[in-house]
Amino acid sequence: MLVVDDHPVVRDGVITQLARHSDIAVIGHAADAADALRQCVQGQPDVVLLDLRLPDGLAPEVVPRLRAVSPQSRILLFTAFPEHAAVGSAFAAGACGLLVKDASGTTLREALRQVFRTGGYHRPVTESACAVVTPREHDVLRLVAVGDTNVEIGDQLGLSLNTVKSYLRNVMRKLNARNRAQLISHARAQGLL
Template sequence: MIRVLLVDDQHLVRMGLRMLFDSAPDIEVVGEAANGSDAVRLVDDTVPDVVLMDLRMPGLDGVAATRRIMSARPSTRILALTTFDDDDHLYPVLSAGACGFLVKDTAPADLLDAVRRAAEGDHAFSPNALARLVDQALTTRSTTSPPPLPLTRREHQILALIGEGLSNPEIADRLNVGVTTVKTHVSSVMIKTGCPNRIRLAILASQHNLT
């Protein structure tokens, strides 16, 4: 069971998120906080696996709260969930220790997938945020051609769709296969390429002009 703490200053947002997670048999909401200070306290009280963190809140904001939580409990996985999809919010919260950055119009299935991936040690990003991270990483890439990828045709397809920022459910829908099948292919691509997470896979896809 994945233990989740919800942090958002809007009660209606927290209520909607709780209803979504209550529908998932493998996720349990262990607490709610309306500000960063309460979030820091509740992490100690509830010991969640994943914290879904709003960024703009009264008092202690989400970036400062993320920094304090990661300092005290570095194994906690924190996913930023915000209305503001810009670099002024993306890079500070990642520097504070967040493992992902999602906007609030993320589809419910993608949000559930992101929480599960975060709990497993992976990263999760909205497509626009992922694209900006990839662009920044590629500004210093080598101009030489990368070596061929040791992937099957299906794995090439999977890698290309990861490069576009698609989640596992979206890839499954695009390719008309099951989510479990997609997860198996993603794991295989990671092993074959030595990429530890989806950010590195997205960069690799761009380097090979798959996007």
């Protein structure tokens, strides 16, 4: 398995918890998405324990990239914020479970074993999951936040103008925003940007 978290004490704690158990082998650890991608290409881990928020991206952006380079890897989200707005989007992008960081060492090991055996672990059903921002809506949202016009967004994502407008309408509705400025503000408040 691969441990991906930007806090050294968390990475070291997880690795220490797993060291005494011969059925779980840690093949590496990473502090950011870029390093996680490199290690997934090289090691093809069975399970990736992925922090929801990394310095170079949120899980909804990172999960599809990890799955592209290591399709068999099962991705277990690891967060102190299970109600974070990005959780639903990370599941939509292909994460297979969620473990809260205050879990015991026993729970950590059992979660990893279950993900390996069954391909899933405790998919939470939260109110925010009803208004999941899809990975493509998240792409549009990120480009709106950097100031791109609908035409520019369409060009970058290979979408028609009407499709961009549709995604934008959907994400504005989901985040209860009336205009772009409000959309960016609400998205930042919910940790999506």
